[in-house]
Amino acid sequence: MKNAQIVSIVGKSGSGKTTLLEKLIFELKQRGYKIGSVKHAHDGFEVDKKGKDSWRHRKAGADATLVVSKTKTALIRDEDLNLIEKMQKYLSDTDLIIAEGFKKQSLPKIEVFRLASNHKSPLCMADDKLIGFVTDSDYQPDVPIFGLEDFKEIATLIEDTFLS
């Protein structure tokens, strides 16, 4: 299968990444695209909660555990792939993968920088993978700049860059 394009929404904690991501997913779904999303988590993430049967299977040594219901599938496994390889392995049947975070990966990025989040400066001013900047500040990196509510315009940037 062909690899899906990946774009990452980055920003410091409290900048509003998840909120922007929700709006972009919603907008791009409206436009007819199949969207995969990715969230980074710490190794102890709760998907694999202590004491649950699926956790007991894994603790006993299962290489992979699948939790299935009629409409949902959750797969829990350790594997020796880097983050981008995992995204491609599991989400390559989508039109676009939108990741939240992953600021250190070499992925096209859109940064959210919001004054109210009380961070002094943006993350990606010198990142040549930055393709868009979303802000209520006066920072002006040399990429298209959007206001915090401009999710339709940001979706269009994504569409023009990755989906056309």
Place this chain on the structure above:
Amino acid sequence: MKNAQIVSIVGKSGSGKTTLLEKLIFELKQRGYKIGSVKHAHDGFEVDKKGKDSWRHRKAGADATLVVSKTKTALIRDEDLNLIEKMQKYLSDTDLIIAEGFKKQSLPKIEVFRLASNHKSPLCMADDKLIGFVTDSDYQPDVPIFGLEDFKEIATLIEDTFLS
């Protein structure tokens, strides 16, 4: 990829399915096999917990959401496959898939029936997919019968039936 063999451990609630499954996974791993496990869950299962960022992505319409950490991968998606197709899609790179439950599926089954669980009778006396029966009762279906602690012998039955 070749389909992995599937065996299901069935039994009424409280019969000790998870405990047996843990021991079998542990034992079969010791014998060098790559094991996938499967647990059935209700549609609202917590892997996809309300309010978490991954839940927000999905609620916004993401077709699939991947939660990744350095060593774990969890994939959450709705898909229009039956349970056995899902097991094969995600676990076909293992030597054996051990499922917990799925008594209605047409899968080779090992039933656990424990007197202390206060159920009147076993589930699978008339199931022609029954390949083993694990019990402290006097029921004697026409398949190999094991005691509750005989996990090594049960692992050998599984090995002889599916892995040799």
